[in-house]
Amino acid sequence: MKRIAERERIPEDKLKRRVKNGSVVIVRNSERDIEPLAIGEGTRVKVNANIGTSTDTSDIDNELEKARVAVEAGTHTLMDLSIGNNIDRVRREIIKKTEIPLGTVPIYQAFIEKKVDMDPDSILNVIEKHCKDGVDFLTLHCGITRRIVERVSERLIPITSRGGSFIAAWIIKNERENPLYTEFDRILEIVKEYDVVISLGDALRPAGIHDASDWCQFQELLNMGRLTRRAREAGVPIIIEGPGHVPLNQIEMNVKLEKRLCDNAPFYVLGPLVTDIALGYDHISGAIGGALAAMHGADFLCYVTPSEHLGLPTVDDVRVGVIASKIAAHAADIVRLGDTKRDDELSKARKELDWDRIFKLCIDGRVRAEHKDLVGKKACTMCGRYCALKILEDYLKR
């Protein structure tokens, strides 16, 4: 706890209080030998990168390369969303080859193995297997209920969450309540044994700005708030997942509502994307929404890559996605924590046209490689010999 407090630059007693009241969660499976990660109030905004095989693209080595690149680009956590190849093997390989917290979505595997014939026990077995393997946090869509599924057709796009669609399909087919909802207490028992954090998945996150902040979304959030209380009573830390596609002027409200209804549980947002039309550039749309959400209190940003809505990301998409989210997270840290040291040092280096130092301080070390001809130069090709910084320096010196 002391080490985490130092890293986050928070007094240790304050951090402990926040962990106790649930506004900060510490992510690390007790079976795993990695640095624990704090997410939540007063800590630096964290970034997650999703990797994992699909049914169409299922090369494990490629996913491991994505993990490596995501870590290199500065992601704080990874999520393995594999649905293709040998799901157990992919997960175990990622755990073996990385040293940052890993999240999974057990319902994927449970549904893929048994489809709508899955039963509560088979789901719990998958959850337990993931915990045993060392997964640090689990996305569980416990908040979607039959009452909500009955109304999803009112939306422009009913459900875009993969886990949410699996559960909704199961609910419709079996005419029964969501097993992740009915078996919540048994789930709490399992995860508690491994110090695993539950990330309550937002099955009803809007898939387009048309459906943002609607009845389905907030009904699920209301359910999540009640589940959060039950989890805390059982001593299980909770993260709340959030949207999704949200217009700019609804982002602050969404964050404040989550904090209010879920007793300040850390908020983990996917984007949010501020328009639906930015295909190919959704990392930019997501960085806009993420920065705004984090400024207003969101604690954890799930990256969005340029290939969102188009396909499984490539290794380069992963890198760009992480960097876009890191920019959003850092922009928010500047105003949340007054964390301006690196910016100020870089500005100072810019004034001195000290390219070597500029490249050391900037967000992507690879920028140096592409612009190494600048090192030692006293200007860039933008202004050439009419560099504003240089001209002024010359005259101010006289």
Add this chain to the structure above:
Amino acid sequence: MKRIAERERIPEDKLKRRVKNGSVVIVRNSERDIEPLAIGEGTRVKVNANIGTSTDTSDIDNELEKARVAVEAGTHTLMDLSIGNNIDRVRREIIKKTEIPLGTVPIYQAFIEKKVDMDPDSILNVIEKHCKDGVDFLTLHCGITRRIVERVSERLIPITSRGGSFIAAWIIKNERENPLYTEFDRILEIVKEYDVVISLGDALRPAGIHDASDWCQFQELLNMGRLTRRAREAGVPIIIEGPGHVPLNQIEMNVKLEKRLCDNAPFYVLGPLVTDIALGYDHISGAIGGALAAMHGADFLCYVTPSEHLGLPTVDDVRVGVIASKIAAHAADIVRLGDTKRDDELSKARKELDWDRIFKLCIDGRVRAEHKDLVGKKACTMCGRYCALKILEDYLKR
């Protein structure tokens, strides 16, 4: 005026009232045969792309190609910031080969031709030449005064504005007041003859978040407010240019201050960039700041390309820069104007997995070319056969 009102979907009388009170400006030189463009209150947020030669890179054809690509990507205006090659020729070629409003910064040419020996008359001559050539709006750094220049050394980076640094150098060398400030009335006379809009340049825009919202910046803004009134009395429309590097939590204040001090003149922001460390990705940092600024009332976004702070943009940088700004502008239009039609249509197409239509509606037509294998398919490689949209559709239908 009627055509503009229709295009902007504003009642014609409302538009006329706003043009009269200066909260909307119509950009088009009377010598030019192009569609006039409205910028300001209640109109769609506009995007500008900077092109132009540098002393190091001065191929006219390359700059014309950038102009073409910027227009193709949807920029509303261009600015020619040339400081290399034959400046007159570059400007005239761009005017000849494009059909959208063009802005220039006459002080560049005035300073480059005579350096600190330039005098008020030589500056006015350049301004008049640009007006005669058909330039539609001029950036003029009229608000920077001796009193401010005396204090710029207090900043981490005194001045990053190229035009600002030229004027500051002139002020220091000649120990005289800024000629663009002292000769403001003569400037108004010249531009009025050609229906040219003045964009009051922000010589003191902060070059790093450390200097954001400081004495220098707001002293200049105060000066701009007074100049705006004088210009309006003379019947000359004014745009106000704004920062620069600004932390997330100062953006709303900056916009509101500009609207208050400059009697609701359209606000034209460069970015703002929400962190200094995003070199190589400043289009993302700028899109975050631009979306937030536009949501709060900024009317006109100057693009920032990935090569900002690193060099003159390439053709591809220009394209990406325009698209990033268009995303920010559109995200703001969604909440300013309720402009959700295209988003909703795209969401509907997504629900139907109608890729052909998705590609027609998305922000960059080129995305289709890179993903044309999706057309006709009922899923993408992200989820493969476990597509959330498809699974739910199947079960909801039963």
